[in-house]
Amino acid sequence: MKRFISTICIYIFAVLLVVVPPEMYKIVTDADLENVEGGEVRIAVKKSKTRTNRRIKKLILGDSTGHALYPSENTYDSIVSLACNQAITMAGQYFLLKNYLETNKDNLPTEIILLFTPGTFDNDVDIFAYHYFLKPFPLYEYKSLYTPHLNERIKSIPFYWTANLPFIQTTNYTPSIAVPTEVESQSISELSLEYLLKIDSLTKQYGVPYSIRSTPVRDDRKSRVEDILQDLLNISDPGITEKMREYVQSVEYYPSELFFDDVHLSSPNIPADYLEEVE
Secondary structure, eight states: OHHHHHHHHHHHHHHHHHHHHHHHHHHHHTTTTTTSTTHHHHHHHHHHTSOOOSOOSEEEEEOHHHHHHSOTTSOOSSEEEOOOOGGGHHHHHHHHHHHHHHHTTTSOOSEEEEEEOGGGGGOOSOTTHIIIIITTSOHHHHGGGOOHHHHHHHHTSTTGGGGGSHHHHTSOOOOTTOOOOOOOOOSSOHHHHHHHHHHHHHHHHHTOOEEEEEOOEEGGGHHHHHHHHHHHHTOOOTTTHHHHHHHHHTOOEEOGGGBSSSSOBOGGGOOSSHHHHHO
8 A cells, every 4th residue: 555655756746856847937028928818917027027128108007908018028118017907906916016116125116107098997806807817926925915805806707826837837627616705796896995095004104196087988978987987986985085086087988880899999099198188
């Protein structure tokens, strides 16, 4: 029996020696970015931990509509973009911001801008979190930054702890039943509010002003969006109320034919510098 167990252990060890190193190489070198969905998140995480020698006026974070305007993979003269997608949740946005400010505390940006389409604030941990949140933000590195609510939601994902295994991280695998317990739909989720307040506190700690701005909105969605905006105006938390007022005032409606889906501008219609255009 002992010999059998020893043989099994040796076999498992041998398999790990064959399987793990190549996958670790892919992770470290980003050799798998072209084959794995959500490469923009991995790029944003890597950039958030990179020292910037240039003088940066704007540090941009955001969802996929923000990423469409300022792709995280691009290099700009006085801008650093960490915009990626909605699926990283507002917690992921906070993690990116914290990484960047800690890494560049001696060369802080002049301002921080969060770019979101109005529907992003209702996002909580959902079916996409296993791949787009747990993989790029490993538990062993970020769990200490979890709120109790986030911790509970993550634990509701089946096999959540497997996301950081090297041979899982370099694939598009996600559990087919990775749908957390549903929460009541609302214009801003508990998770988003928690981490927006953390973002507010973090920017004050570093003394960098920030704003939350809307990306362009289709004019045929105005009625639905106005309902969302009204809900955002009703947020009574003193740490975020004024920011939400500014956000609502920043909404710009564009002709619907300029979009290829409900929220994203088609490529030919993306401004060269949206923030410069609307300021």
